[in-house]
Amino acid sequence: MLRYAAARLVSLCLSLIAASLVIFAVIEVIPGDPAAFMLGLNAEPDTVAALREELGLNGSLPARYLGWVGGMVRGDFGLSYTYRVPVAELVAQRLWVSLPLAALALALSTLIAVPVGVIAAARRGRAADYGIMGVAQLGIAVPNFWFAMLLVLVFAVKLHWFSAGGFPGWEAGVIPALKALSLPAVALALPQAAILARVTRSALIETLGQDYIRTARAKGLSARQAIRRHALRNALIPVLTIIGLQFSFLLAGAIIIENVFYLPGLGRLIFQGITQRDLVVVESVVMLLVFAVIVVTFLVDIAYAAADPRLRHRR
Template structure:
């Protein structure tokens, strides 16, 4: 297990190094002067020179890359030109919205998808199976932003059970904050739950047809016992992959939902930074999101080894 973990850590480190280089080069090869992009073509030359000096654009490309990576390693992500605030502080504030939202949505997705997928697989070919697959197909087809706006109309405008948007802050109380995140979490969770349920059902159906399951049935186990004791654990590998991908998507890809509900999260921060051409914020936040995605994939691979001991010997 130690050798497997170390190999995965090495792969993680290489992925982060390559990602940082790609992100830096993409920003560097943007046509035109970054200072002109941020301030506009009508900016005065002395203002442009001051911004170039502030961003360290006067040094060589290698020096700027080393300074940027070295700063991130010690928690210094630079200062936003638009907000005049350290990027680390901005990310920290917004992470307390995006991270709970992603965890909340993923929890809802898993709680919905696992029973639905297992139930459909255990009744393969029945009306229940067809019904679950039909509902999940509808969930995949409906855009989450349209579903979010529909929920705002129903639950916020008409029924007044939830607020239409905004986030009160965790200082206002845990349940008040969770209530504010409920509609966005449901809007994010339902399409992901539909995908996860279909993967869970497909993996279980394939596993239930394996020889070891038939052997277990021949030894006297019922279909339900064989499913829960043997098939389910062996079907978790593709399911864990999807869960890892979903968490990365929910953390980094909630920009539309965060804008629909006016949530001050990372997705909205990136949107605002791109609109304001605040390149240092875009560069740093994208790198942080890449780090989150790589870390989630690392944890999923460790979970693989825990679920399937055969992987530890590779």
């Protein structure tokens, strides 16, 4: 187990290095001068040059890359060009919106998908199975931002049950904050629930075809008892893997939803950094999200190996 964990840790470090190189290279090839963009079209050349020097844009690319990576290792993400505050402070503020939103969406997705997937697998080939899988396919095909706008139109504009956007802050109370996150969480959760339901159904159908399930049925267990006592436990191993990966996606992939609902989260911070050419914010936040995705994937791999010892011995 330790050898497997060490190998996965080395892979994690290599992935982080590769991701940092790609992110830095992509940000650097974006056309336009950030200093000129911040000062406007009528700025004097010497003023632009002074701002470039202040922002550290005159250094060589290797020096700037090493300085950026070294700062992140020390916990220093740099100073935002636009907000003139440390990026770490911006991330800490926005994380209290994005993290609860991702957790709430993941909880809703799991609570919907697992029972639905089990019902579809238990009624394989019947009307219920076809209906559930048809709805799941529709949920995968429909863009989440279109669904988000539909939720706003129905529940905010027509019924006035929820606000159309914004976030009151946790200091306003847990209930108002969770109410503001409800529609965005549903918009994020339903497409992920459709994917997870299909995975649950496939894993459970494969498990139900194993010999030990047939043996359990031959000993007198009903189909429901065989699923609850034996099949579901083994079928949940790949399902848990997908759930871990979905949390990473929900944390890093809510940019459009946060903009639809005007939520001050990490996704909206990235969007604002791109539009304002705030390279330090974009580089640091994207790298932080990549780090979160890779770490969650690493933890899922370790948990998967702990549950299935055969993975530790595979080359």
